[in-house]
Amino acid sequence: MTGDEARTTASATARTPAATALPEHSGAPTRAWRKRLLVAGIVLAALNLRPAITSFGALLEEVRDGLGMSGSVAGLLTSLPALCFAVFGVTAPRLARRFGPGAVVCAGMAAIATGLLVRPFVGNTAAFLLASGLALAGIAVSNVLMPVIVKRWFPDRVGSMTGLYSMALALGTASAAAVTVPVTDALGGDWQAGLAVWAALAAAAVLPWLAFVRDRGGASAAGERAPEPPRGDGRPGARAGQAPALRITRSRTAWALAVFFGLQATAAYISMGWMAQIFRDAGVPAGQAGLLLAVTMVMGVPLAFVIPRLAARLPRQGPIVLVLGVSGLLGYAGLYFAPAAGAWAWAVLVGIANCAFPLALTMVGMRARTGAGVAQLSAFAQSTGYLISIPGPLLVGVLYQHSGGWGLPIALMAGLMVPQMIVGVLAGRDRTVEEEAGAVRIGG
Numbered sequence: 001m002t003g004d005e006a007r008t009t010a011s012a013t014a015r016t017p018a019a020t021a022l023p024e025h026s027g028a029p030t031r032a033w034r035k036r037l038l039v040a041g042i043v044l045a046a047l048n049l050r051p052a053i054t055s056f057g058a059l060l061e062e063v064r065d066g067l068g069m070s071g072s073v074a075g076l077l078t079s080l081p082a083l084c085f086a087v088f089g090v091t092a093p094r095l096a097r098r099f100g101p102g103a104v105v106c107a108g109m110a111a112i113a114t115g116l117l118v119r120p121f122v123g124n125t126a127a128f129l130l131a132s133g134l135a136l137a138g139i140a141v142s143n144v145l146m147p148v149i150v151k152r153w154f155p156d157r158v159g160s161m162t163g164l165y166s167m168a169l170a171l172g173t174a175s176a177a178a179v180t181v182p183v184t185d186a187l188g189g190d191w192q193a194g195l196a197v198w199a200a201l202a203a204a205a206v207l208p209w210l211a212f213v214r215d216r217g218g219a220s221a222a223g224e225r226a227p228e229p230p231r232g233d234g235r236p237g238a239r240a241g242q243a244p245a246l247r248i249t250r251s252r253t254a255w256a257l258a259v260f261f262g263l264q265a266t267a268a269y270i271s272m273g274w275m276a277q278i279f280r281d282a283g284v285p286a287g288q289a290g291l292l293l294a295v296t297m298v299m300g301v302p303l304a305f306v307i308p309r310l311a312a313r314l315p316r317q318g319p320i321v322l323v324l325g326v327s328g329l330l331g332y333a334g335l336y337f338a339p340a341a342g343a344w345a346w347a348v349l350v351g352i353a354n355c356a357f358p359l360a361l362t363m364v365g366m367r368a369r370t371g372a373g374v375a376q377l378s379a380f381a382q383s384t385g386y387l388i389s390i391p392g393p394l395l396v397g398v399l400y401q402h403s404g405g406w407g408l409p410i411a412l413m414a415g416l417m418v419p420q421m422i423v424g425v426l427a428g429r430d431r432t433v434e435e436e437a438g439a440v441r442i443g444g
Contacts, residue, residue, distance in 0.1 A: 038153055041105075042150065043168045045109060045142055045205050048201055048205050049142060049143055049169050050139075050297075051116075051172055051175070051201065052132065052135045052198065053081050053273070054174075054177040054297060055176040056132070057273045057276050057293060058176070058177055058276050058286075059181065059184060062184075069128075071400045075394040075396055075400075076397070077128075077132060078393035078396070079392070080133060081272075082266075082269055082390045084133060084136035084139070085143065086386035088136070088140035089144045089382075092104065092140070101149050101152070102211075102213055103212070103215075105149070105209050105212075106210060108140075108141045108142035109138065109142065113200075115136070116135050116198050116199035117199035118134075119195065120191070120195040120196045121196070135202075166300075170297065172201075173300070174297040175294070177272075177291075177297055179290075180198075182290075185287070248437055252436060253426070253431055253436055254437065256423045256426035256427040258380060260363075260423045263416055264385075264420060265385055265386060265389035267354060267392075270393050270413055271296055271354055272297070274396055274397075274400075275293050275350065279339060282339035282340040283340050292347040295344065295348060296350050296354065300357070307358050307359050311359055311366070312362060317424075317427075318424070318429070321425055322425070324355060328353030328354075328414070328420075331346045331349030331353060332350070332410050332413050335406070336410045336411070339406075353417070356424070364381055367427070367433055368434065392416070395412065399412060
């Protein structure tokens with residue numbers, strides 16, 4: 001594995017402290033059929049980590065009409081994923097220590113299936129929110145533990161397995177956006193059935209994980225601190241109980257990266273929740289609007305491989321940040337002035353802008369020297385970022401309802417690109433959080 005690949009892999013697997021701290025699997029050799037079953041489980045789980053969001057976005061108008069939902073409440077629903085990821089995601093390592101990561105992911109898939117099956121038929125907005133929250137809680141814990149499981153079971157193939165997982169996630173995202181409306185039409189135009197059908201995919205994902213429910217071998221590994229890796233000068237790091245803890249909040253780079261993560265997440269959730277409705281209100285047929293949303297989401301499949309490799313080769317990632325930001329500004333300008341006329345171009349441009357997510361993960365891996373530093377930076381940037389992203393989709397819904405159109409919401413979306421580019425350039429400078437944040441020794 002090259003140095004670039006190693007850094008890219010570190011960024012992909014450092015999404016949580018658990019993912020970074022995980023020691024390599026050292027148990028007895030695993031039978032080939034169990035590994036094949038686990039690969040199938042990982043792919044099926046990844047396919048289910050976004051359809052709950054994008055299928056709702058494709059049928060937003062029908063759901064609002066069916067439940068009598070206001071634009072503000074619809075905005076709350078589009079903010080719900082970020083809230084659930086921030087609240088429930090942090091519980092995943094603790095649950096994995098107690099029950100084992102396989103059992104938690106299995107329960108997560110069951111929660112997704114239950115939430116998706118129930119929510120279309122509850123009959124009122126409050127219950128729809130609760131059922132959506134159940135599905136999103138399952139997504140949150142599974143999303144956190146996927147990199148942990150990849151690291152534990154495939155320590156020598158982290159890069160390829162992470163690529164497979166990321167591609168399946170993007171494919172599930174785009175597929176739900178593209179086929180939800182056609183499936184709904186095929187079911188007689190019943191939006192409830194069109195949403196509920198995605199529960200079948202989540203139910204299928206439960207099956208391979210049943211074989212790993214009683215596997216407790218990784219329970220401790222999912223959350224315990226691993227020995228500190230060697231320092232850059234070749235000396236061994238601190239022992240497990242004596243690892244230095246960075247004062248991460250004193251690092252300007254950490255704050256810049258957290259805000260960058262939050263703003264790119266804001267743009268992503270606004271796109272998933274509202275893009276199809278923007279096109280539909282411009283006169284684009286519902287089926288085509290879903291395909292346009294799918295185009296926006298599917299841009300993440302190829303670029304998730306290209307951007308991290310390119311970023312790892314550059315000492316500063318500011319130029320990539322600016323290219324993505326300008327793509328977003330052009331896409332939003334098109335949505336403002338000619339949403340229907342250039343719909344396919346705007347969908348592609350916004351999709352390119354949304355690929356700031358893999359760039360953010362790559363920068364997490366590059367802005368710290370050690371595994372412990374990456375873990376702290378990842379936890380801080382993602383938890384803070386998801387909290388920052390919560391108000392954005394809600395505010396878009398409020399502006400849409402009270403202004404009676406998409407002018408102000410799109411102006412807000414474009415305006416947020418400017419601070420995203422500024423903090424992204426700051427986060428992409430060639431420095432590490434260890435240089436900026438002091439350390440305090442813990443455990444001794």
